[in-house]
Amino acid sequence: MIKKRVNQIRELLITEASFAQKMLEKSIQGLLKRDTSLLHEVIEKDEPIMNSMDVQMDKLCTQVAALYQLGPKELRFILSTLKTNYDLERIGDHAVNIAQSSIKVIPYGLEELNSIVSKISDETMSMLDDAVNSFVNEDESLAYDVLKRDDIVDHLRDECMRIFSEKIKEKPEMSPIYLELVRVIRSLERVADLSTNIAEYTIFVKKAELAKHGKEEQL
């Protein structure tokens, strides 16, 4: 009975996560390859789909919690799934933000920045991928690994900021464009943060430890 429902939830989560990842990928690709059709797809088509999945997940989790007496681990799983669901929806939002900023940036052809943007986006997307996998497979060692990589993204962000500040100094009239790029980088950094959240939930479900905010606390 409950196993069926839990599997339903698990599958929906995988679908949702893949979709969020795809949205993010499309936005970045759209920026790097200057393909505005991809960006419009993310904004107009993908976002509504993401939102409906979010609502569906809420419903499923609420039902299970109301109807079944959840054992300890099942309870932690449902609570964490709800949180992951929320985070995935935020990731979708960030993908949309990236798309919107990218549309403004593309006409100015700043290809030289592609490499730094790819670096940070590659790292972020791999963190997200690993975090979601760790949650779905209950792989806590992978989750711990993800937590460590948050620092890498932070460093990359700082480097980006440094480069952009120099560019703005060179050409002050381009500052609105670079500000849009800053938005993109910020969004990517937020996605990396949300990925670490998901990794923390994995640890919570598996070991009942709250590895929140960098500290470990036993339930």
Place this chain on the structure above:
Amino acid sequence: MEDNIIVTHKLRAYYGFTMVLDNIDISIPRNKITAIIGPSGCGKTTFLRCLNRLHELSEGGKIEGRILFKGKDLLKMNPIAVRRKIGMVFQKPNPFPIMSIYENVIAGYKLNGIKLDKEKADEIVETSLKRAGLWDEVKDSLHKRGTYLSGGQQQRLCIARALAMNPEVILMDEPTSALDPKSSAHIEELLLELKESVTIVIVTHNIAQAGRISDLTAFFYLGRLIEYGPTERIFTAPKNPRTEEYLSGRFG
């Protein structure tokens, strides 16, 4: 250091030669509700009946080990003295049918040959029925037979009867399993109030009930104490996989 009113050391219980409780070491703290949960036949009721030495009255019932009540081994005390300090409420409400409500409440005194003058008796009856949340419903019919009450009221009468002796601990053996949900909820609220003045140890096969009202939960399985700790921890992060399975409804 927690104030533990009952501490058992290597408590073993037998029916004839069959061991039904295997070296139970548990500390029950004062003025809290401790729930004993576990599948049928795990020994939880036997454990309860050791605490007031009712187990010895069963065919072939034997207890070994130590049960310290406020530091003194109650297995070495007079069982009658033990039962006046540790009361019990049973699964099926069992008020004495030959006695009125009034007489039922003070039955403990009558059965022990303790004489009470009318004033004292009236006082005890009123206090006990109030503590059991039954006074308002029966105060005008105290001299009617106890068996005319509803199931939930009868159970509260039994609780009043146990409370009248002013015990320090009340043992409850699945007290709401024979009652409808509303009466059960009533009694659960009552227990939450009572724990301020009395330590409660409750055996229940209703996991949700243990979650709702208990401060500590002990999980028994096949005569052993598998896990024991604060209810919140046991219900969110138990250490033993058996406990996890039982709480997830996978057996029992």
Place this chain on the structure above:
Amino acid sequence: MRKRLIFDKMMLFLIVIFSIVIIVPLFLIFIYIFKEGLSVISWDFLSKLPKPVGEKGGGIFNAIVGTFIIVFLSSIMAVPVGVGTGIYLYEKKRGRFVDLIKVCVDILQASPSIILGIIAYIWIVKPMGRFSAISGSVALAIMMLPVIIYNTEESLKMIPYTMKEAAFALGAPYYKVMIKVIIPSALSGIVTGILVGISRIAGETAPLLFTAFGNPHLELNPFKPMSSLPLLIFNYALSPYQQWIKQAWGASLVLCMMVFLLNILSKTITKRWKITS
């Protein structure tokens, strides 16, 4: 399906027939006794002593009194022993002694009443040197025992174990639990057993033949021979005197009524006092 319905109706019919076959004779007997005896019944009959043969009138007062005294003495002897044994059997449940008692009780129950009368004769009448009411009571008491013992044991067994547990859990010592809770709860059953026992022996004749023997006068001393309704009926019915035979019918009616009333009494008590778990 039809076959089953027919079979069903047939069975019902048979049951009714058999019931009638049993009830009707009993009914007829009672009507006959009533008819024959009613004409003799009068206040004189019930309150006067027998007159010598030949003289008119006379009553059965001494027999009525005798019945009461003998039955009363039997009860005093049988009730404590019977109830006590019943309690013992209830408590011990098994064991060699318990089995022995049960066998003895079974034997007693199956013994012909005249044998018990002879036993009382050997035990009491002979040593005492004369017939007495008390020897009759002893015989009747022995007859009452099995009924009282079984009823007591069964009534006690019907009390749910949870009641005992509740009493123990309040810290009561064993004897108090029995005296204040178990026995009072089982009281209606125990009393019924006693009344059933009494109604059984009230009409017994054989045990009294060589013990109480009978007495034409009013006798209140239990150590002397005493009259009793069954004895009087026995003697009068076998006599050649028409008057006595008539009086025997009257006495029979009186005895029937007494037993009948006792039965009603015991049923009322059972209904009123019955403890339902």
